[in-house]
Amino acid sequence: MAQTHSNRPLSPHLQIWRWGPAMLVSILHRVCGNALAFGGLGLLLWWLGALASGPEAYGTFIHWVWTPEPDRAIQSFTSILGKIAIVGLTWAFFQHMVSGLRHFVLDVGAGYELETNSRWSIATIGISIVLTILFWAVVLLR
């Protein structure tokens, strides 16, 4: 039964690592992926369910997450949370996507030199922020 109490390291060991670009992006990849899995797919199902249930249900969805009805104080609150969640999830998607593309490069064995690795780690964050801004610019300013 030696393996039951082995001294092999267990996650999380954030507290013993020195923060650096590569591990920051690795943590972000997980955080964004799980946010998308729970929040993003949950919201997608709510949206699809509302669409399939008809105009009234779709209206309710929109009122709770984006455009509140004039006399509903609680909706004016949840619609702010909804906007933060939806904009946040688009950034989480782009971060997970760009970081995932970086993983494909790492999978073939490229990009492990310290300088290159750090540069591309930081770049994923810059690119995801730019893509998020571009997406919302098209949605809102078009």
Place this chain on the structure above:
Amino acid sequence: MGNGTSIGRVRGLGSSHHGAQHWLVQRFTAIGNLILVIWLLASLAFMPGYDYATVSTWLAKPVSATAMILLILSTFWHARLGVQVMMEDYVHDHGLKFAALAALNVVPLAAGAFGVICVLRLALGAH
């Protein structure tokens, strides 16, 4: 390490060589997600309006409905694999871990089925 039964001899020795399949499917579904979520975001970004008629008419079209169903399958499968790795790393209690992984084999399937039914209902002309 045990020295009696066959499972006792292999416990704690590491890989059972089932990891490669998980790793590969994670990447295959990642490619699916890359194409399909970009399709969804581009469709939403260039949609003329977000009222019920516009959005439901768009989703009911054969190509949109097909892409959305594929998106549901690809993203839920990918999410199920990713959340599994997170749980294996962070849920240390054996009982809790078993419960979490058991739920993980049921919830994404049920949720994905619901999503597919929603799209089919629109695509097959409920409204």
